[in-house]
Amino acid sequence: MKNIKFLILGIFFAIVLSKSQAISWYRFYEMFKFQSFHMFGIIGGAIVISMIFMQLFKHGKIKDINGNKIVPRPKKEGFISTILGGTLFGLGWGISGACAAPIFVILGFKLIPALILLAGALLGAFIYGILSKKLPN
Amino acid sequence: MDFIFQPWAWYIGGPLIAISLLLYFYFGQNFGASTNFETMCTILGADKVSNYFKKDWKKQKFALFFVVGLIIGGFIAANYLIPNQAIDLNPKTVQELTDLGFANVGSQYFPDEIFSDEVIFSLKGFLILLVSGLLIGFGTRYAGGCTSGHAITGLSSLQLPSLLAVIGFFIGGIIATWVIIPILF
Numbered sequence: 001m002k003n004i005k006f007l008i009l010g011i012f013f014a015i016v017l018s019k020s021q022a023i024s025w026y027r028f029y030e031m032f033k034f035q036s037f038h039m040f041g042i043i044g045g046a047i048v049i050s051m052i053f054m055q056l057f058k059h060g061k062i063k064d065i066n067g068n069k070i071v072p073r074p075k076k077e078g079f080i081s082t083i084l085g086g087t088l089f090g091l092g093w094g095i096s097g098a099c100a101a102p103i104f105v106i107l108g109f110k111l112i113p114a115l116i117l118l119a120g121a122l123l124g125a126f127i128y129g130i131l132s133k134k135l136p137n
Numbered sequence: 138m139d140f141i142f143q144p145w146a147w148y149i150g151g152p153l154i155a156i157s158l159l160l161y162f163y164f165g166q167n168f169g170a171s172t173n174f175e176t177m178c179t180i181l182g183a184d185k186v187s188n189y190f191k192k193d194w195k196k197q198k199f200a201l202f203f204v205v206g207l208i209i210g211g212f213i214a215a216n217y218l219i220p221n222q223a224i225d226l227n228p229k230t231v232q233e234l235t236d237l238g239f240a241n242v243g244s245q246y247f248p249d250e251i252f253s254d255e256v257i258f259s260l261k262g263f264l265i266l267l268v269s270g271l272l273i274g275f276g277t278r279y280a281g282g283c284t285s286g287h288a289i290t291g292l293s294s295l296q297l298p299s300l301l302a303v304i305g306f307f308i309g310g311i312i313a314t315w316v317i318i319p320i321l322f
Contacts, residue, residue: 003202005164010206011213013157018214020150024246026224029234032307032314035227038147043288045151046158050293053159064165073167075291075298076281082298086305089276089283093306094313095321096251096269100283101170103273104204106247108211113252113266120270122181125174127271128278129189135279 014105023105025097032094078137092124142220158289166199169286171277173197173204222246237322250322265321272309280305 021027022042031039056062057070064070075082093099098106098117106114128135145153161168175190176197183190222245231242239250249256256262277283280302282291288306291299 003199006161006166006199006202007206007209009157009160009164010203010208011210012206013154013203014207014210015214015218016145016150016153016157018211019218020145020147020153021224021246022150022154023211024222024224025248025251026226026230026234026243026246028310029314029318030227030230032310033230033233035230041147042150042154043284045147046154046289047293049152049155050158050289051295053155053162054294057162062159062163064163066165068165070162072162072290072294072296075287075296075302077298078281079301082280082301083305083308085276085279085281086287086302087276087309087312088272088305089280090306090309090311091313091317092269092272092276092309093284094310095317096266096273097247098269098273099170099285100174100273100277101207101285103270104170104173104207105211105214107208108213109215110247110252112254113247113257116257116263116266117270117273120267120272121174121274121277122177123267124271124274124276125171125278126178126183126186126190126274128275129175129178129183130187132189132278 013101014108017102017105018109023098023102023109028093028097076137080136092120141218144219144224154289158285158293161203164199167286168290169282170203170207171274171283171286173200174274175278176201237319239322261321276309 017023020042027039030036060069096117103114103117103121158168176194179190179192179194224243226243234242239248251265257266282302287299287302292303
């Protein structure tokens with residue numbers, strides 16, 4: 001069962017997000033109102049340390065479990081898609097205080113609200129899939 | 138043991154998120170969360186409606202295991218690791234939200250005004266969550282990632298699309314909190 005390690009990593013990640021309050025509606029409200037450093041510290045700190053890891057990946061100092069070089073997948077290009085898609089996601093994030101991974105974590109805290117969020121997210125992804133060819137990139 | 142039950146400061150949470158990213162890549166996969174929405178659509182039968190979802194979801198099985206872990210981890214944290222959900226908010230935030238009609242601001246992670254049973258079973262409360270979810274699902278797929286995939290993975294690997302996406306995240310989040318929340322409440 002090679003996937004069990006992802007399950008354990010998921011448990012770890014959920015506990016980190018929960019304990020550092022990075023799933024709290026209030027913390028994101030504070031962040032978007034620029035009234036607290038907490039979330040900027042968490043996200044910024046995660047980015048800075050990840051940058052070091054990325055350099056170690058790039059120079060082959062850290063290889064993956066199979067000994068292969070780690071290369072993050074390039075993100076799809078597109079000005080409108082990233083800005084507009086990002087803004088729509090930001091609206092949902094700002095109102096509900098949830099982003100993608102936390103929706104699943106919140107299931108353990110507030111089951112029914114998180115199920116509604118998840119149903120909405122699946123519906124949103126479904127609508128995107130149907131329209132994807134017609135949307136500008 | 139005290140450390141386990143106290144809230145973790147940003148300088149603990151941030152690095153531990155980076156370690157999660159490290160392990161995810163070490164296990165041979167690209168760190169992110171929002172692709173799961175697509176995978177779940179495929180499993181629920183969206184591939185019968187649109188070619189976009191004609192994907193081999195079994196290749197994403199590892200990510201679904203991660204999701205199951207997130208749910209279990211959330212459950213463990215909620216029930217055993219956080220005896221007190223009170224948050225040390227900026228007094229200005231508390232005042233603002235109190236003025237908007239929020240009660241007991243910061244006494245728990247999730248405000249009753251959005252997450253309580255009474256609210257979610259009202260039409261307005263239900264729609265607030267459903268539409269937020271819809272924006273999250275649509276937006277992350279259109280932008281190609283979420284906070285994990287774009288803000289953390291993409292920015293740390295210096296990818297321009299991620300910078301644009303994160304600018305978008307903040308435009309949306311700022312409009313939501315400065316304009317939409319005061320209209321809704």
